[in-house]
Amino acid sequence: MATPKKKLQGLVAATLTPMTENGEINFSIIGQYVDYLVKEQGVKNVFVNGTTGEGLSLSISERRQVAEEWVTQGRNKLDQVVIHVGALSLKESQELAQHAAEIGADGIAIIAPFFFKPWNKDVLINFLKEVAVAAPSLPFYYYHIPALTGVKIRAEELLDGIQDKIPSFQGLKFSDTDLLDFGQCVDQNHQRQFSFLFGVDEQLLSGLVMGATGAVGSTYNYLGKKTNQILEAFERKDFSSALKYQFCIQRFINFVVKLGFGVAQTKAIMTLVSGIPMGPPRLPLQKATREFTDRAAAKLKSLDFLPFAELRDGNLEACS
Numbered sequence: 001m002a003t004p005k006k007k008l009q010g011l012v013a014a015t016l017t018p019m020t021e022n023g024e025i026n027f028s029i030i031g032q033y034v035d036y037l038v039k040e041q042g043v044k045n046v047f048v049n050g051t052t053g054e055g056l057s058l059s060i061s062e063r064r065q066v067a068e069e070w071v072t073q074g075r076n077k078l079d080q081v082v083i084h085v086g087a088l089s090l091k092e093s094q095e096l097a098q099h100a101a102e103i104g105a106d107g108i109a110i111i112a113p114f115f116f117k118p119w120n121k122d123v124l125i126n127f128l129k130e131v132a133v134a135a136p137s138l139p140f141y142y143y144h145i146p147a148l149t150g151v152k153i154r155a156e157e158l159l160d161g162i163q164d165k166i167p168s169f170q171g172l173k174f175s176d177t178d179l180l181d182f183g184q185c186v187d188q189n190h191q192r193q194f195s196f197l198f199g200v201d202e203q204l205l206s207g208l209v210m211g212a213t214g215a216v217g218s219t220y221n222y223l224g225k226k227t228n229q230i231l232e233a234f235e236r237k238d239f240s241s242a243l244k245y246q247f248c249i250q251r252f253i254n255f256v257v258k259l260g261f262g263v264a265q266t267k268a269i270m271t272l273v274s275g276i277p278m279g280p281p282r283l284p285l286q287k288a289t290r291e292f293t294d295r296a297a298a299k300l301k302s303l304d305f306l307p308f309a310e311l312r313d314g315n316l317e318a319c320s
């Protein structure tokens, strides 16, 4: 049975996997990364080896080591370390799930297999269940990201009766813009203690309105503090402030999306904002261009999103 742990809530940073210029994982800065998230961004939960962490581009041995480093460095500092263990091979997923349990992670998450795809709910549940039983004591989260997996089985359908099949099921990370599906996940399961984690950072406020209990995202690495203002305003029912903060974040995300925004660019932005070198991504991703980084930096500065924005006169769009 799942341990009735403290519920995963609030912001969860989808961690980047720091790499050196020659493409090896730079484990040595993960400790610093933990401190940065906690102290500078007010973010105390992490989601490791997911999309942002290039989890599917790492070897199984690398994924184990990255997970271990986050758990070790996060001890007594982070509230929860959730490890993404999704893989195309059921065996690999099970191995990673079991490993997450052994090292003392707080939960596991998994995307749908995306090469041979499950075409209906029952097949997907069967796959998920086989992974969950490899770590029955760990809270289990389904990571719904249809745009990347191509598996479009609605989350609301998947959740219907899921605890009968997967007793450790604890929640959902919902990375899609279908608010009918998300809202119905919340509505139909409100009596259960699930975590409903919204995964589209630029639309977080609409997720909160639909009942999200928290959020997992890449931008919380460097906009955690700003995003916490949305959560706080929402909590005190100050919706006009919440919307103002959301619009402010949207201005930034909208700007970078138009330039071409993904994990490589997130690594460049995080390096810029935190000063911690995240390094290049791994192929097939390509390092962000100098032009991207310069333009993103200027935008961050004009929104007053840089910690060392000494050029206050440049902050024409600052939102707070």
Ligand SMILES: CC(=O)N[C@H](C=O)[C@@H](O)[C@H](O)[C@H](O)CO
Pocket (backbone or CB within 6 Å): 014, 051, 052, 175, 199, 200, 201, 202, 216, 217, 218, 219, 253
């Ligand atoms: C596809 C993807 O990576 N989604 C991330 C997590 O779910 C988000 O955090 C986005 O990076 C973010 O919402 C910006 O679009």
Ligand SMILES: CC(=O)C(=O)O
Pocket (backbone or CB within 6 Å): 014, 015, 047, 049, 050, 051, 052, 053, 199, 216, 217, 218
């Ligand atoms: C964004 C997210 O949740 C991930 O990187 O997996």
